[in-house]
Amino acid sequence: MRIIVSIKQVPDSSEVRFDKETHTMIREGLPSIINPFDENAIEAALQLREEHGGQVIILCMGAPHAEEQLRQAVAMGADQAILLSDRRFALADTLATAYSLSTAIKKIGDYDLLLFGKQAIDGDTAQVGPGVAEMLGLPQITYVRKIQISDSKVIAQRVLEDGYEIVQATLPAVLTVVKEINEPRHASLRGVLKAKKVEISIWKPEDIDADPARIGKNGSPTDVIETFTPEPRGDSQQLSGTPEEIAQALFALLRQQNII
Amino acid sequence: MIYVIEEKCIGCSLCVKACMFGAVKVVDKKAVVDEDICTLCGACVTACKKHGAIVIEKQSREEADLSAYKGLWVFAEQRDGKLMNVALELLGVGRDMADTLNVPLSAVLLCGTDAPAGDGIPQQLIHFGADQVYIIDHPLLREYQTDIYAKALVSLIDRYLPEIILFGATTIGRALAPRVSARLRTGLTADCTGLTIDTERRLLVQTRPAFGGSLMATIVIPNHRPQMATVRPNVMKRLEPQTSRTGKIIEVKDTSLQAEDMCTRILEVIHEADTTVNLQEADIIISGGRGLGKAVNFKLIKELAHAIGGAVGASRATVDAGWIPSYHQVGQTGKTVHPKLYVACGISGAIQHLIGMQTSDIIVAINRDPNAPIFDVATYGIVADLFDIVPALTKAFREKLGKE
Numbered sequence: 001m002r003i004i005v006s007i008k009q010v011p012d013s014s015e016v017r018f019d020k021e022t023h024t025m026i027r028e029g030l031p032s033i034i035n036p037f038d039e040n041a042i043e044a045a046l047q048l049r050e051e052h053g054g055q056v057i058i059l060c061m062g063a064p065h066a067e068e069q070l071r072q073a074v075a076m077g078a079d080q081a082i083l084l085s086d087r088r089f090a091l092a093d094t095l096a097t098a099y100s101l102s103t104a105i106k107k108i109g110d111y112d113l114l115l116f117g118k119q120a121i122d123g124d125t126a127q128v129g130p131g132v133a134e135m136l137g138l139p140q141i142t143y144v145r146k147i148q149i150s151d152s153k154v155i156a157q158r159v160l161e162d163g164y165e166i167v168q169a170t171l172p173a174v175l176t177v178v179k180e181i182n183e184p185r186h187a188s189l190r191g192v193l194k195a196k197k198v199e200i201s202i203w204k205p206e207d208i209d210a211d212p213a214r215i216g217k218n219g220s221p222t223d224v225i226e227t228f229t230p231e232p233r234g235d236s237q238q239l240s241g242t243p244e245e246i247a248q249a250l251f252a253l254l255r256q257q258n259i260i
Numbered sequence: 261m262i263y264v265i266e267e268k269c270i271g272c273s274l275c276v277k278a279c280m281f282g283a284v285k286v287v288d289k290k291a292v293v294d295e296d297i298c299t300l301c302g303a304c305v306t307a308c309k310k311h312g313a314i315v316i317e318k319q320s321r322e323e324a325d326l327s328a329y330k331g332l333w334v335f336a337e338q339r340d341g342k343l344m345n346v347a348l349e350l351l352g353v354g355r356d357m358a359d360t361l362n363v364p365l366s367a368v369l370l371c372g373t374d375a376p377a378g379d380g381i382p383q384q385l386i387h388f389g390a391d392q393v394y395i396i397d398h399p400l401l402r403e404y405q406t407d408i409y410a411k412a413l414v415s416l417i418d419r420y421l422p423e424i425i426l427f428g429a430t431t432i433g434r435a436l437a438p439r440v441s442a443r444l445r446t447g448l449t450a451d452c453t454g455l456t457i458d459t460e461r462r463l464l465v466q467t468r469p470a471f472g473g474s475l476m477a478t479i480v481i482p483n484h485r486p487q488m489a490t491v492r493p494n495v496m497k498r499l500e501p502q503t504s505r506t507g508k509i510i511e512v513k514d515t516s517l518q519a520e521d522m523c524t525r526i527l528e529v530i531h532e533a534d535t536t537v538n539l540q541e542a543d544i545i546i547s548g549g550r551g552l553g554k555a556v557n558f559k560l561i562k563e564l565a566h567a568i569g570g571a572v573g574a575s576r577a578t579v580d581a582g583w584i585p586s587y588h589q590v591g592q593t594g595k596t597v598h599p600k601l602y603v604a605c606g607i608s609g610a611i612q613h614l615i616g617m618q619t620s621d622i623i624v625a626i627n628r629d630p631n632a633p634i635f636d637v638a639t640y641g642i643v644a645d646l647f648d649i650v651p652a653l654t655k656a657f658r659e660k661l662g663k664e
Binding site: 010013021029030036038063064081087090091094095098121122123124125126127128129130131133134135138139140141142143155158159160161162163164165166167168169170173178179180191217218220222223224225226227228229231233234236237238239243244246247248250251253254257259260 | 273280281282295296297298300301302303306406407410428430431434435437438439441442443445446447448449450459469470471472473474475476477478480481482483484523524525526527528529530531532538539540544568569579585586591592593594599601611612615617618621622623624625634635637638639640641643644648649651652653654656657660661
């Protein structure tokens with residue numbers, strides 16, 4: 001099987017600290033990581049390769065220093081890594097990103113399965129996977145927590161708000177995965193050494209015959225006009241006393257505020 | 261493009277702190293922006309409001325002729341013939357905006373019923389604020405399937421040209437909307453928590469959280485139509501239903517829909533019997549963490565939830581430990597919830613959990629550790645043993661609310 005996993009470099013929000021005075025998160029100077037859901041996607045691809053044989057190719061659109069995350073993916077066990085990097089790709093919204101990735105995937109050519117993480121923890125949109133599926137004319141299954149492949153078909157468990165469904169599609173198909181699908185492996189020492197030496201292909205718009213009007217800022221219908229920090233929550237009140245006293249006090253407070 | 265007016269810059273580094281991407285540095289007491297990393301999000305410009313030393317110049321585009329697109333649509337999501345609450349919330353927020361734009365508020369209903377014209381749902385939509393309901397009632401639309409729903413919706417859009425379409429940010433909305441927006445090559449904003457109209461530019465102004473909620477972004481779609489948005493459930497308010505309201509029901513026949521259009525097939529749907537309340541639509545959530553100690557102690561959480569009429573949430577640690585199924589998980593890799601009341605029992609409050617619940621109206625934290633980070637976001641903090649407090653709460657609520 002040839003599996004392409006699309007990953008994104010994101011700031012590591014687990015390093016975010018809380019400013020106790022302003023009750024807001026301190027966001028300065030965060031290190032970069034592979035988007036956590038994309039790590040699940042890489043692991044899913046590696047497990048499928050172990051079962052069915054084949055190749056795992058990592059694709060990423062990002063700044064030049066995203067190469068570090070691509071090497072991490074190779075260290076986990078991926079066979080090949082491609083970085084789409086050029087100033088013209090930058091500032092893309094989800095439509096332009098989906099276009100750039102799907103154009104690159106067309107260039108890669110042959111594939112059986114495209115895997116994405118459910119969403120990126122910075123943008124939080126969950127739109128790129130379905131966008132790529134649309135542009136390549138492929139079936140999509142989102143929120144996947146289990147993948148079975150047989151006979152050129154994928155049978156996936158898709159998580160719903162209150163349960164799950166079992167969905168079937170013919171390959172090639174696009175799947176976006178959730179955290180509970182697996183526990184991503186740590187890179188082995190051997191993997192890390194291999195990743196140091198592997199050649200990462202860097203592709204520019206010309207390399208994938210991308211239409212300049214559809215990539216980057218040019219290709220982005222949405223426009224961020226402002227960003228701001230949300231209102232901090234305000235001070236908290238300690239409730240104390242016996243459990244019964246606390247229960248009475250809390251009930252009164254909630255009733256007063258029309259919660260119950 | 262972005263540039264620094266050096267004469268105005270005092271090197272205070274507020275811009276450095278504001279930048280999520282590490283694109284701004286202060287060198288020799290002046291701010292310097294790395295354009296390779298900068299995403300033009302404008303956080304630094306906002307941080308430097310006082311001095312105005314950082315400027316972003318947007319390149320002007322030719323205004324496309326978008327005036328043919330009129331009307332505000334709401335995707336009326338239904339499952340098993342029942343309207344989702346979020347659809348009514350969308351009508352609530354859409355009503356005012358449609359009046360501001362002076363256009364009809366239309367609901368779009370895709371369904372497959374054996375009864376005439378959608379079996380009561382169109383009337384419900386009108387009572388909750390819709391002026392019109394477009395309905396395609398076709399056997400192939402009985403259950404949600406991405407390809408056929410996208411095809412039906414796109415054909416309606418191409419025919420009736422709405423300027424705005426709103427979807428609930430549910431598992432359906434977040435699968436369907438990006439498929440449609442990509443096909444139409446238009447803009448889509450995800451998981452909006454605020455919507456208004458810029459009357460001067462006749463634009464939908466969308467506010468939504470990024471970076472797990474630690475940054476809010478305001479977004480517009482100036483040159484493409486329709487402007488599309490998925491909207492977070494349980495944030496917008498629905499109107500009081502008025503049974504006297506009347507509206508137009510427009511039945512559309514779509515003869516192009518075929519079984520071959522569907523590229524995925526649902527083999528089975530499993531509703532987990534335990535959960536009758538959808539976490540994202542719940543007004544009250546009682547949530548359990550590692551402090552519970554073992555799986556069987558979730559009983560305490562469930563009893564309190566039952567007594568107070570709430571849903572059961574869980575931290576990642578408890579889900580990873582197998583104490584409770586994963587769709588109860590609240591947090592960065594679980595669900596983001598916004599209930600009126602969130603009670604965190606034995607949850608320490610790691611950032612990844614806070615990301616999932618910190619916009620709840622009232623947060624009650626119960627934890628033995630006074631330094632637990634959960635107390636940073638609590639409205640009411642209770643430093644005590646949850647095994648004492650939770651049963652006491654259950655008892656009090658049972659008595660006072662008269663539940664069994």
